[in-house]
Amino acid sequence: MQSIYHRIEELIKERGMTKKAFCQQLGISTGNFGDWKRGKTTPGTNKLIEIASFFDASLDWIMLGRDVQGEVLKESQDPYFFGASGQLNCQGEPLSEAERNFILEYIEFTRFRKEKNQRNSTMG
Template structure:
């Protein structure tokens, strides 16, 4: 099992120390695992798997048995996001912070302007994607 862990270390360019620090598992535990003195219990293996974004089965077998689930947005999700962004933009342009705040306080005016610009860019791209995806007249001659 340790060889699969080593492959992940190499692939992601991290050290055992970095993994130990991030997972809360002692470096001594990793050393014992490497030397074959013991194997980790499932809860510790899960922490390691989560760190690398792999299924626990990879650490056990070296194979990706579990299918990786991809999150996809439906057309309704995309429309809802565009609507929410439109509402946020309207509030920002109207001088309201609305749902946008920083640490519970109002966003400084210069930051609001930058935020509004970024939202405008995101909204533009989202509308472009929606139009390209759902335009029934596209590619018709």
Template sequence: MTLGNKIQELRKNKYLSQEAFAEVLGVTRQSVSKWELDQSYPAIEKLVEIADFFGISLDELLREQGKSINTSESEIQTINSTRFNREDNTVSTVGNTDKITISKEIVWYFIGWAVMMIIVILLFGLQYYFAGFLVIQVFIWTTVIWKIYRYIKSKSSKAEHLS
């Protein structure tokens, strides 16, 4: 049963016309008609008002009949005990203070460092690869490139938050 059908059925069970129901919600009769025909959907605030008016939960209003969530107890336990924090890219489990840091930036840093080392080997041969100053140079340049990348990324993320 669609949302529109459910709204229509609930309205008819209360013996309300579309016009009377629209008046209760503060919308036009045409809006109610469009909802019932599934041509448009009510705004979230109106969904709350509709559910309250008919004395049902939003879940009952929105869920299709016969559909239920089939989740085993162990799946619920796993979902409830694992948390992912988008702010600092960490995964933690409830009751466990250990955190596993998942940072793409660190991985890309080491990939960049390895690529720079391969370039040095290809350009200058193995004798310079083992020379300490080239290894240090590669490390320094990788760090500089990394800092530039972080600076650009922080500026772009600030610009996204402002827009």
């Protein structure tokens, strides 16, 4: 069974990057990356979201190694994943407007950072 590290490593190879370049672009220390490889630690939730966004990959695949069944969520959809009920299926209470705005701002931030990193990697 593949680990999160191995799936991330596969994405890095598919992108044609070095592990060092990947770590630099996403602000990951090589020590932390090595800990992921040894199974000592795993990336935190925010870092996993950032990695999934960077590679345009499914969190399900990165975390569990399985493809998403059914409809795939895309960042370009509006109103993203809140749907008519205003909440995720796994959440007991509806998200507040402030929580929704925070999540949407974070998504925009990761998109901006990804684009900036891609521009910087092609320039340097």
